[in-house]
Structures are given as C-alpha cells and as structure tokens.
Amino acid sequence: MSPPAPPRVALFVTCLVDLMRPRVGFAALRALEAAGCDVVVPEGQTCCGQPALNSGDRAHAIAIARRTIALLEPYAHIVVPSGSCAGTIRCHYPELFEADPDWGPRAAAVAARTFEIMAYLDEVCGWRPEGIALAASAAYHDSCSGLRELGIKAQPRRLLAAVKGLEMKPLQGAETCCGFGGTFCVKYPAISNAIVEEKAKAIEASGADLLLAGDLGCLMNMAGKLNRRGSAIRAFHALEMIAGMGEGPAIGEEA
Incomplete structure (x- = not known):
C-alpha cells in the first residue's frame, strides 16, 4: 500500500508579509514543506478584509470575505503566518455571514480549516525543526x-x-x-x-x-x-x- 498523500495546504501570505517582509512567506513555505505538506500559494489572494472590518466598513469587509472564501474553498487546510489574519478568517468570517443561508455554511467550512501556522505545525503536523x-x-x-x-x-x-x-x-x-x-x-x-x-x-x-x-x-x-x-x-x-x-x-x- 502506498503512503497517504501529504495534505494540500494553502498558504495565505497576508498583506504585510507580501509587501513588507516576504522572508516570512519563504520561511513559512520552508517549514511547511519540512513538515511534509504539499503547499500551494493561491494566486489572486489579497487582504483578508481585517482593516475594513475593524474600521466598521462592513460592506467592503463582506465583499473581500466572499472573494477570499471562494479562493480558499478548494484546499484541505489554510495556514496563515499571522494570528490576526487567521483570527479574521476563523472567527469573524462566520460572524459576518451568520444570517446568510448561502455564504454562512461556506464561511464556516473555510473557517474550520484555517489555522495560524505555528499552531498548525505544532498541533496538526506534530512537527519540530531539526538541524536548526x-x-x-x-x-x-x-x-x-x-x-x-x-x-x-x-x-x-x-x-x-x-x-x-x-x-x-x-x-x-x-x-x-x-x-x-x-x-x-x-x-x-x-x-x-x-x-x-x-x-x-x-x-x-x-x-x-x-x-x-x-x-x-x-x-x-x-x-x-x-x-x-x-x-x-x-x-x-x-x-x-x-x-x-x-x-x-x-x-x-x-x-
């Protein structure tokens, strides 16, 4: 019997990492691959909508969230090198769509598969860095x-x-x-x-x-x-x- 395929993981890079510190994105990729993950960086990802949400701009936050949910739905797990962005997707997306019969279940499903990356490496993968x-x-x-x-x-x-x-x-x-x-x-x-x-x-x-x-x-x-x-x-x-x-x-x- 062949070994199981590694989990297909989407790396949600975040705006700040993309624009200000790309090294963090490469570090995330290196760690996830060392932990045995098949990593994909979905094209077209943008902001998670947190600034709009925190500023009370609910309409734009919802629009961004819908786009992000649709982008991330195909993946088994979504990992994020930021507690605040991961928290937005995992905790606040379901709140944004709690009264929406169509988007509510989709938001909840993506939220349940979203993890802050260090928690993912530690708790889901059970991984520890070696030779570092x-x-x-x-x-x-x-x-x-x-x-x-x-x-x-x-x-x-x-x-x-x-x-x-x-x-x-x-x-x-x-x-x-x-x-x-x-x-x-x-x-x-x-x-x-x-x-x-x-x-x-x-x-x-x-x-x-x-x-x-x-x-x-x-x-x-x-x-x-x-x-x-x-x-x-x-x-x-x-x-x-x-x-x-x-x-x-x-x-x-x-x-």
Whole structure:
C-alpha cells in the first residue's frame, strides 16, 4: 500500500508579509514543506478584509470575505503566518455571514480549516525543526489576536525550544498589547506610542538579543520603537527562527 498523500495546504501570505517582509512567506513555505505538506500559494489572494472590518466598513469587509472564501474553498487546510489574519478568517468570517443561508455554511467550512501556522505545525503536523541552531537569546511577545482569539501561546514556544542554542528569556508583560492594533495606531497615535514605549522598555529589560512574535504588524511596531530608542535588539518573525533563517536581516534592516 502506498503512503497517504501529504495534505494540500494553502498558504495565505497576508498583506504585510507580501509587501513588507516576504522572508516570512519563504520561511513559512520552508517549514511547511519540512513538515511534509504539499503547499500551494493561491494566486489572486489579497487582504483578508481585517482593516475594513475593524474600521466598521462592513460592506467592503463582506465583499473581500466572499472573494477570499471562494479562493480558499478548494484546499484541505489554510495556514496563515499571522494570528490576526487567521483570527479574521476563523472567527469573524462566520460572524459576518451568520444570517446568510448561502455564504454562512461556506464561511464556516473555510473557517474550520484555517489555522495560524505555528499552531498548525505544532498541533496538526506534530512537527519540530531539526538541524536548526542559533546561538542567541530571545524574548517572545504574544500578539493580541493570536493569543485571545486562537489560543496561540505554547505552540510557538514548543517549536522554538527545538532550535539548538536559542535561549528564551522571560518577558514581563508578554501578553500585553504592543500598541499597534491595526488601524488603532493610526487613529490614536499618542496612546499607541505610549503603549509601545512601555513594551520596548520591557523588551530591553529582558536582556534578550532578539525579539520574536507571530504577527508582523506587532513586530514592525515594536522594532520601530526599539530602533528609535537606539536599542541593539533585533526583531524577527518566529517562523524565521524555526525555518533556519535567523541569520538574515532583521525587521527594519532590509535594504
């Protein structure tokens, strides 16, 4: 009997990864393939609709969600390198269509097959990185949507524990918001700046060499503040560490 075919997984890249940090997308592809997945990057994917949804633009959020649902329906699993985008599809798409007899079941079906990527690698694939080493210390920030909507906390830490030489430092207030909040940082810049200032101080106090997290928006926000403070701490998506891409340019260092 031939072995079962690997699961056909759709990688939903996200806007920020596509436009600001493509390395995270390549890290996702590398990790998923190492875990035995048949990975497809669906052409035509765009934003998940989260900015419109958070801003109260329900009509455009629904239009984007319908397009995204139709695009992702053919795949056994959908993985996303962002807790906030995965949370939008998994938690909020069913809410958008709860009264729609046609789109409601379709939204629910896609939502049930959507996973934040580190939870997918850890819980669904049961995978651990092998042969990956990095002599450094790191502090991990738990992004709000991933933590509170999807329960993402232990999974990335279990994956990072398999990176030889990487020491995880405790971060005071690891579960506290960094102040990004998508459009929140644009609408309330003074409050956002005050929040990320406190977060940066806590990161520096951890004594870590690196800052890791699972959401690029949060990482860009914190990396920007650390840079403006003159800190030597470098920020990476946790996927870059577990995919063996921790030696490259940090967030904000790209040419």
